[in-house]
Amino acid sequence: MDYINLALKAIFVENILLAFFLGMCSYLSQSKKVESATGLGFAVVFVLTLSCPMNWAIKEFLLNKGALASWTKIAALQSVDLSFLSFICYIAVIAALVQLVEMVIDRFFPALYTTLGIFLPLITVNCSILGASLFMHERSYDLTHTIVFGFSSGLGWFLAIVALAAIRKKIRYSNIPEGMRGLGMAFTVTGLMAIGFLGFSGIDLDKEPAPKAAPVAEIEADVVAEAVDLEEDA
């Protein structure tokens, strides 16, 4: 139950984009078409699911105080605390991982590469990837929690960018004031979407939820919230 709660929280209640504003740059620039939004969304889910556990391992086995001593068995390393290096290690892991993933996909899954390939380089500088690793660090998740958190944060980001791309497609022919077209409208729509997602924060995840009914209700509520947003903008 704990893991489902964490996942729901990361996807809806504390959506990495709508509540923490991470990954805004590529979110705004890649949301003009639904296809490219979907492609980038998948790439983010993919990289987040891999990078969070990898950075967790770096933190647990290299950076934390005494972490080096735990597996090298050298007593002198007991007092070494490298956690100040976390930023540079995480970003290096992410940059290297993205390159690696790009090469592996290119070599073994050419079909996937044609859809995801162009988006992968963009991901290194997507704040949501580094942000998720930093949240993992700050909240001291264990390995399973890290994997669940990474995957569901990616999913939340995916949901947000695809929703925005769909809305932008719908409002393309609307009569919007001139200065508001494009970027201004994208921000306003995102604001309305964020208000919609705020509704989820009313759900108390700490309590034991009613058996199996809860997730379905939330997905329905989400669909309704998006439909309302679509109507408002149409």
Next chain:
Amino acid sequence: MAKAKTIILDPLSDDNPITYQVLGVCSALAVTVQVQTAFVMCIALTLVLAGSNLVISLMRNMIPSRIRMIVELSVIATLVILVDQVLKATAYDVSKQLSVFVGLIITNCIVMGRAEAFAMQNNARDSILDAVGNGGGYSIILILVATLREIIGSGTWYGFRVLPASYPGNGLMVLAPSAFLIIGLMIWAQRTWMTKKFEED
């Protein structure tokens, strides 16, 4: 001197990094609930930006172009670690409030974008001026948004009470969506009044 003036002044209004170039929006939205956090964030970002522009501009003829991204990232990450350590040592409360967003200066597109677009081609003096200009443009928007959100949201400015204590506060302004809406309106205002052409969607 005329060139130096445009390098500094353009990013403050017409070529603003947030509302025109659309760079570095992530952190701009997240730290603007209070003026104090926004202010610290502006200083941190401007320092990192000036440092990275200076270092990269000095090294620009030595960096092989194939690995320039990695070089830029490591310079920026090192500077961010420095800023983070100093913040933790001198202003621990603010550093706790900013939480992950100091670390996220690394992926802040302004820093990377200016290093790539300006510092790689220009000398050290111009690069620092460019950093000051862009840092200033970022700071103006951040402080403005934070001022609006703090005054309307809780009736205070930089922790001092400006509206009477009977003011109930507006819960929406403290929450995430208001930041999106305020920036949206600011972009509208800027595009209506400014002279420079913008890209049509």
